[in-house]
Amino acid sequence: MTIQARIGEITERIVRRSHDGRSRYLDRLRAAAEKGRVRNRMGCANLAHGFAACGPADKSALMAGEVPNIGIVTAYNDMLSAHQPYEGYPERIRQAARERGAVAQVAGGVPAMCDGVTQGEAGMELSLFSRDVIAMGTAVALSHQMFDAALYLGICDKIVPGLVIGALSFGHLPGVFVPAGPMPSGISNDEKARVRQLYAEGKVGRAELLDSEARSYHAPGTCTFYGTANSNQMLMELMGLHIPGATFVNPNTPLRDALTVLAVERALAITASGNVFAPIGEILDERAFVNGVVGLHATGGSTNHTLHLVAMARAAGIALNWQDFADLSAVVPLVARVYPNGSADVNHFRAAGGLQFLIREFLAAGLLHRDVRTVWGTGLEGYTVAPTLGEDGRLAFAESPAESGADAVLRPASRPFQPTGGLAVLDGNLGRAVIKTSAVKPDRHVIEAPARVFHDQEELQRAFKAGELDGDMVAVVRFQGPKANGMPELHKLTPPLGVLQDRGYRVALVTDGRMSGASGKIPAAIHVTPEAAEGGPIARVRDGDRIRVDALAGTLEVLVDPAEWATRLPAEADLSTNGWGVGRDLFAGFRRSVGPADQGASAL
Template sequence: MNHVIAAVTARIIERSAKTRQSYLAAMKRTMKDNPPKKRLSCGNLAHAYAACSGEDKNTIKLMQSANLSITTAFNDMLSAHQPYETYPDFIKEVARSMGSTAQVAGGVPAMCDGVTQGLPGMELSLFSREVVAMSAAVGLSHNMFDGNLFLGICDKIVPGMVIAAASFGHIPAVFVPAGPMPSGIANKEKAKVRQQFAAGEVGEERLLEVESKSYHSPGTCTFYGTANSNQMLVEMLGIQLPGSSFIALDDPLRPALTKAAVERCILNSQAAGTYIPTYEVLTEKSFVNAVVGLLATGGSTNHTMHLVAMARAAGIILTWEDMDELSRAVPLLARIYPNGEADVNHFHQAGGMAYLVKELRAAGLLNEDVKTVMGEGLDSYQKYPTLDEKGNAVWIHDAGESLDDTILRPATNPFNSEGGLRLLQGNLGQGVIKISAVDPKYRALEAPCIVFDDQNDLIAAFKRGELNRDFIAIVRFQGPRANGMPELHKMTPPLGLLQDRGFKVALVTDGRMSGASGKVPSAIHMSPEALFGGVMAKVQTGDRVRFDADNGIVELLVSEEVLAEREVAAQPQQTHDLGRNLFGGFRSLADRSQSGASVFNDAIDFE
């Protein structure tokens, strides 16, 4: 095993010893004191199955088989979650065929950052993760369920569901994907037209035409943003079936894999006698494997926060320093947009998850002694699913060679010897950068800064022609406590255009840029944020900033004496439309970005 992977894993285990032991004790105590269904009185039980068929009532009443929960993110506005409409009835049929039952425990909100991008609704986005976790917990709190099925895909939904699954870790959990939409217009063409629109070279009609060709049907968006990084992560964590993430919606394997997920959840329940609770799957070692997968594929920077928050829900203390150290040992094996031209369909066709796991295992980059929903070890995760003669999903074929080495490469010949993320540090605080998407020639610069308190101010300055120069944009008051930490992708086209014109530009912000972080060097998630003691609140336009992604530096070149004399800038007045006023409590409780930007850290402190 790679010595860095082993050392970081050991350090996380040692650091987490107290909280992890307390978490495990809590999960075991819950199973002992409140086993599913067993503590329900006759009145409780009658309420819980009143709407069930007579057959299902009798099955539940006997208390001899599994009753599964279905927590669904279905809605028919968002493409990724629309396919889930038919899943509950199908899941119930499969469960009945095995002498078990299933019920929809509850629905969770599914928010799309693509719809709210650059708009007030984006300020609810990050905390929708907490809402998802709590919504799932409300449904599961009825304690009717021997196994939990989670139907979710996108950005904050899956992390929220993982937090819920960990909170009910005494029960087995299986995540059930729905698959990506077919490939549309090339991502390179989409990015080109976005920049043309920013430059005023094309109008809204052309931009809408291109965007509609990119996002054009049911299914997950095909670029490698947070949604598809989620799918990779839950496979690497071992709570989703091997090779199931990127199977197309219309592939016969898709319903077969959903059927297999239901069967696996039943088999892992205590009622079946082969109990695999979620707390045995979500471990320090599985979280390291998930980080390795993220790094090897150049996945979403949002997961520098989500992984910390998800791990914490399982009593595990994961840090940005851990991720940075792992990144220096994990090679980049995949090129998927925005750090390449391919989309997730192309990635899957080139070998996909099975090939990725095979190569990471061969290079000694994964913890092997883990438990997954499939049982012990990772053998099944380097096999791709196929249909047997009865139409069932089976895993019998190991991944072969990459079918396209412009998309997937072996660990012996990677795209880069290091992973896709880097920790940046200096007197401005800590932040992260997705270096896999940034050309090495753009990764370091020193320039005067221009301070903005809103991304729209930067865009307006660009349109006025004021940004045709070398500069580093400081965009502050965008952190969790300030305004919920929205993504700031509206700045990407103008900054990218300035870079194409030959100017040296970079971005430093306490906001997010997410899985679609692109070619402009961006220090994001800066912590502490401007509203929570961050030095960015004292930065002034004209101050020089040193930005060096390769060496992990983001430094304000102003003396401590000068900074001490400066006043702290005030946050611009916030509006409260589109529901943002309802999230004031979350903003006031949010932890720092490097702690997951979570409101749960004190509540789930198992010490």
């Protein structure tokens, strides 16, 4: 089936808007590709430095100059459960490359923060900026120009977007993203959320809370809820940068290992000396980004990608904007219920048919661009197959089942959970914002209530614990934007606001900060721009002002007499403590130069 008309129109609109920037990007990419293998033209001392530490066979191969060399950019550390499995990947990749007549080298490492560790702590103020650091680190790793292709080892929140941005600065190189997979399922996400709320109410203690969290986050692998990390992995598959079906295979399994070896094979196949040259900058075109946004809406993915996808697209010369997200949301059905949009986790989603089922359904309905380039060497139809290991231990691919294995988790496009996507964009006299509606009950899609204004999440927490929040309200948490303090996630607001909603109050959140990709049942207008630190309208709100958050109409309004509103001066906040401690002093330049949320909140 051809692409659905409205999706086709939006794609063409993006192509037209991006024409000049994309043309300049592709001209640079093709000029770099035409130079061929740079290391063959290096000075002998330069090249000798590049292979000095290699073993004899790899050194001889690189001296001869004929074999492909794969650069590995790794975000390994053994504090992140998602990234710990990468520890042994370089040697596995090197061995697979040697067996295929090639060489592989670790080109460099990039930092990988765990937002789960830094939630509510000062370190979270470095989190969003770490994306740009990772992009720069990727460029540093590849700047040696020793490589014919690259493998990118990264999973979590800012890491994949940073790797993509860095990879696109070397867009003439083919690249394959190599996941490590989610940890096995622990306690249910509903149970985890229940204990968190009990703790927020003072009904259980720290020991009970820590036991619950440890039974949820309990093994190597990605956290199993559908937050930014797993949304990243969905995007890499929908955008053609994974081996088909690689996304949600558990770590440290024979199938996972076989898929990693296959990633090496594909990276070699798509080099300039392989069968089909596929530079990553050409794979990630306008259609690939539209497919990514469609996947985000269809699965109720992370709100963080209204920042990351915009920044990633810009790195490829593509002008993607929030209006594109909103217009695609209007025509893309929500077909997945994975926590926080439901009780299932990503292991249950995969067992129900996963991305292979979704891709086949959406291709048949014309909701995804079929004729895209991928690292698999096919259009997107090549991603309807799921990997398996045969009795002989060999990797094989089979069509996923025609029916969902769990109707409460994954549905066909013809019978969705709701007819529109999981994200909406709000506009009004408070600015622009994003809201995730897929996990919010329909009777909460419109909230009108008096404002309670806070300048950080700790202030709201104190008011909650003191019993001061005992009615309908719109919590306005401001001075949390990228220029103010790096735009931290405000995930610790979820339990107290959830408690208030469960008590029957009509509650919403409005903030120029971020919520976790796992933000759930509370209607939250986030990423408000212009931010308070730039004198945006959110800085003029006062306690008691009536605010209307309307996800149905797509509006965000303060209901104050226009004449009074026009004369109000913005509040100010003391931001001096954001400038030091836990490395924050090193990021002052980022805070000064960062762009607004609707342009990707990037300092690059």
